[in-house]
Amino acid sequence: MPYLIILDASHNEISSFFGFQPPKNLKEVNFSHNHMTNMKDLSAYTSLSKLDLDNSFSEISGLEQCCKLTNLSLEHNKISGISGLDGLPLTHLCLRGNQLVKIEGLENLKSLQVVDLSLNSIKSLSGLQNLHLLGSINLEKNLVLILDNLWKESVNSLNRSQDNYRLAVIFLLQHLTVLDQEKVTAEEKVSSVNKFDPPLDVVAARDHMIHLVYHMMQPQVLFDSTLPCADSPYPMLVLTGPQGCGKRELSHKLCQEFDEYFAYGICHTTREPYFGEENGIDYHFVSEEDFQDMINMGKFIQTMQFGGHRYGLSRDAIEDVAREGLACCVHMELEGVLSLKNSYFEPRYILLIPTQVEQYMNHLKSRGLYTPAQIDMAVSRLELYAKTNRTRLGFFDNVIPCADDWEEAYQTLRQVVREYLLLEEAEEEGKNNRSSPDNTSTGVYLFVCSDHH
Numbered sequence: 001m002p003y004l005i006i007l008d009a010s011h012n013e014i015s016s017f018f019g020f021q022p023p024k025n026l027k028e029v030n031f032s033h034n035h036m037t038n039m040k041d042l043s044a045y046t047s048l049s050k051l052d053l054d055n056s057f058s059e060i061s062g063l064e065q066c067c068k069l070t071n072l073s074l075e076h077n078k079i080s081g082i083s084g085l086d087g088l089p090l091t092h093l094c095l096r097g098n099q100l101v102k103i104e105g106l107e108n109l110k111s112l113q114v115v116d117l118s119l120n121s122i123k124s125l126s127g128l129q130n131l132h133l134l135g136s137i138n139l140e141k142n143l144v145l146i147l148d149n150l151w152k153e154s155v156n157s158l159n160r161s162q163d164n165y166r167l168a169v170i171f172l173l174q175h176l177t178v179l180d181q182e183k184v185t186a187e188e189k190v191s192s193v194n195k196f197d198p199p200l201d202v203v204a205a206r207d208h209m210i211h212l213v214y215h216m217m218q219p220q221v222l223f224d225s226t227l228p229c230a231d232s233p234y235p236m237l238v239l240t241g242p243q244g245c246g247k248r249e250l251s252h253k254l255c256q257e258f259d260e261y262f263a264y265g266i267c268h269t270t271r272e273p274y275f276g277e278e279n280g281i282d283y284h285f286v287s288e289e290d291f292q293d294m295i296n297m298g299k300f301i302q303t304m305q306f307g308g309h310r311y312g313l314s315r316d317a318i319e320d321v322a323r324e325g326l327a328c329c330v331h332m333e334l335e336g337v338l339s340l341k342n343s344y345f346e347p348r349y350i351l352l353i354p355t356q357v358e359q360y361m362n363h364l365k366s367r368g369l370y371t372p373a374q375i376d377m378a379v380s381r382l383e384l385y386a387k388t389n390r391t392r393l394g395f396f397d398n399v400i401p402c403a404d405d406w407e408e409a410y411q412t413l414r415q416v417v418r419e420y421l422l423l424e425e426a427e428e429e430g431k432n433n434r435s436s437p438d439n440t441s442t443g444v445y446l447f448v449c450s451d452h453h
């Protein structure tokens with residue numbers, strides 16, 4: 001039958017495999033449900049595009065030359081390892097009901113769109129990560145319960161329960177449209193990203209929500225930082241920028257020089273103090289447990305995780321400063337800013353951004369506090385700040401470039417703050433009219449009334 005195109009010989013008792021002259025145009029063959037045990041070389045069947053071989057094979061072989069094979073079903077065999085498929089143009093592959101324990105040998109099947117690996121003993125999903133066209137996968141009835149061994153660390157650490165399974169797989173295989181025979185919905189895709197790699201705004205919104213709810217569960221109190229009018233919120237100054245960019249030193253310096261206006265807001269952290277740092281001056285150094293207790297008691301305005309430690313600005317830290325009649329000056333990373341922006345405080349945000357990457361790296365190295373990985377992380381976050389500044393107009397009230405020498409940056413910062421405080425104008429006025437009362441001493445008032453609001 002030289003013109004045979006489709007052959008269905010399924011559900012018979014055939015034990016020998018392809019024992020006939022290869023018809024030149026044979027495209028689809030179904031030999032499933034027979035008694036075959038060994039695959040054989042099919043290099044002469046060059047037109048084959050669809051092959052069903054549900055039998056008793058324990059190994060895949062002989063398909064290497066089938067350069068048109070797009071659909072292959074090896075359902076219900078005894079295959080314990082995937083091999084011999086490299087480079088085939090397969091789009092559909094079914095290995096349901098075999099003895100697979102891991103996913104291997106698929107990395108070069110770049111055209112794969114639909115894969116059925118159900119009813120095996122697969123424990124890990126690694127082996128699927130580079131299949132960018134994969135839209136449908138069936139993993140039902142496997143051991144993929146504990147998704148360790150994954151290729152994304154965020155999922156590795158978070159995903160330990162069956163509940164997370166579906167979202168974790170959807171997150172890892174972002175092109176999926178069908179998982180375990182169920183359509184992947186847009187909501188699931190969003191939830192999976194929000195769970196395993198949430199955008200900064202989502203993290204900030206969650207952080208704010210937690211602190212707001214815990215705070216609302218506490219008895220209500222009138223705070224010193226609550227000014228009587230909504231138009232004049234309590235004044236705060238936030239210096240932000242990547243780790244070690246100098247914002248901490250500049251905040252301290254600013255609070256020293258402008259001590260009639262600002263005091264340093266002391267955050268809490270769970271990290272150990274560095275050499276020379278003092279509890280209650282640089283940070284309140286607390287245990288993980290105490291930090292969590294403070295969250296539960298609604299003590300924080302915002303918190304963030306950074307480098308494996310937690311940081312948080314407490315209401316009391318702000319209150320301590322407000323009680324003195326001063327504005328609170330704090331420094332924090334971008335995530336902290338995003339969370340604080342959700343609160344009712346309306347600080348001025350000043351971004352300090354290192355302009356010389358090399359210099360910034362050397363500075364971090366010279367501090368002797370960070371591992372190379374931490375330095376890389378800090379440097380990679382430069383772009384995050386730069387991008388936020390580029391894409392979110394007005395997100396930062398001022399941007400001050402800083403190089404190795406912070407004196408120049410401080411002078412710019414100082415000038416910016418003097419403008420906020422309307423000190424120049426007040427001095428000018430004082431010069432012009434020496435007899436008028438000096439209004440520069442009420443720093444809080446001036447700070448609020450500047451052109452920002």
Ligand SMILES: Nc1ncnc2c1ncn2[C@@H]1O[C@H](COP(=O)(O)OP(=O)(O)OP(=O)(O)O)[C@@H](O)[C@H]1O
Pocket residue numbers: 241242243244245246247248249267268271302303304306311312313331332333334335336337369
């Ligand atoms: N409450 C907070 N929310 C968000 N970020 C914070 C908070 N408190 C501190 N940070 C920031 O966390 C980062 C790590 O702080 P840490 O003091 O451990 O690092 P550092 O190496 O001394 O860096 P830096 O000199 O910038 O403070 C810093 O960028 C710091 O500004």
